[in-house]
Amino acid sequence: MRLWGILSLFLLAIVVVAKRDYYEVLGVSKDAGDKEIKQAYRELSKKYHPDKNPGDDSAQTKFMEIGEAYEVLMDKEKRAAYDNFGHEGLQGGGHQQQHHDPFDMFANFFGGQQQRRGRPRGADTSTELTFTLKEFYNGLDTDFSLQMQNICDKCSGSGSQDGKTHTCSQCNGRGRVVVKRQLGPGMFQRFESPCPQCQGSGNQITHHCKKCHGHGVVRGDRKYNFHLQPGTPRNHVEVYQGESDKSPEWDAGDLRVKIVESNTGNLGYRRVGNNLYRTEILTLKEALGGGWERTIPFLDNYDNTVLLKRAPGEMVRNGEVERIRGRGMPVAGSVDEYGDLFIQYTVLFPAKANIKDEL
Helix, strand or coil: CHHHHHHHHHHHHHCCCCCCCHHHHHCCCCCCCHHHHHHHHHHHHHHCCHHHCCCCHHHHHHHHHHHHHHHHHCCHHHHHHHHHHHHHHHCECCECCCCCCHHHHHHHHCCCCCCCCCCCECCCEEEEEEECHHHHHHCEEEEEEEEEEEECCCCCCCCECCCCCEECCCCCCCCEEEEEEEEECCEEEEEEEECCCCCCCCEECCCECCCCCCCCEEEEEEEEEEEECCCCCCCCEEEECCCCCCECCEECCCEEEEEEECCCCCCCCEEECCEEEEEEEEEHHHHHHEEEEEEEECCCCCCCEEEEEEEECCCCCCCCEEEECCCCCECCCCCCCECCEEEEEEEECCCHHHHHHHC
16 A cells, blocks of 8 residues: 555656645645644645545645645755745756655654564664764765674573573563452452563573673674765665664664765755755956856865856846756766755945045
8 A cells, every 4th residue: 555655656656747835735825833833744745644535646746745845944054945945946957856755754743653573673873973064065985983782792682601591480480470369357359460580581591601691692792884975865764674772572663874075075055855055255346347267166076176257347246146957966876967056146345435446
């Protein structure tokens, strides 16, 4: 059902040519706050969820639009780019920006998916790796290590010096014992409780492992390798399955590594999706008269400059935006596909007394 729903949404998305305004989709004003946007998403996503509207293609389309609008408007940078440049500001490399699975977004918003039954699953471990925008652009390989709980390699997790456990003599392997408690004269209550000798395991250790002291687990460094693919989305979460804290008592959860962008090393560029944004300041003389060129540093390790120029007499308006196609971020997972670079010009106006000197 879930696979069919996702496939249907994908096929429906192909035929949608004109995108609706995101504020219109959620029915909120352009100055709506996060609380209002969340409330709108809560109501609309439940109303148009495909499970509540089986066979209704229009409801599936609306559900997809609602998720896309919520994702953009709840992200400050994406929302700013959308407010300034519309849907075009969220595009790069000639392709629509990728969005999260609307079903996953719905599940996360309303409390996540149900836990599986059976053998207990350990908790996930979360950490962060920080990279500069230049590193996000070029990609790299790096190693990192974390202090994690591991199954003792000396006793293979048994906690026993000889690697063996024995049936508990108090509960005979049941893990529980019957306790009798007197409530009053001639009145007794019988109930079961975990065995105090084996802590409910049904087994006991005669000689404890000297390395883990009978716990079956030890803490130590665990090493990992991470490949930062060029164009990896900011805040992407890399999942190392089964690499959280380990124990004989549970299936290990996942190690979740969030990829964070550093506030330094961006060379004046801002990233939104696959696009890059930069502000350049011009003097009034440059803006009115043209006839200038300047080279600005760029993020690429090989083609590390961008040339900006205007012919003599070519004016630049204050706030004008120049779009340089193909000079944005690499599109992750693609070959030779890039977003666009947007240069916004700010004209520096001198004091009135100095205008003649400036010109």
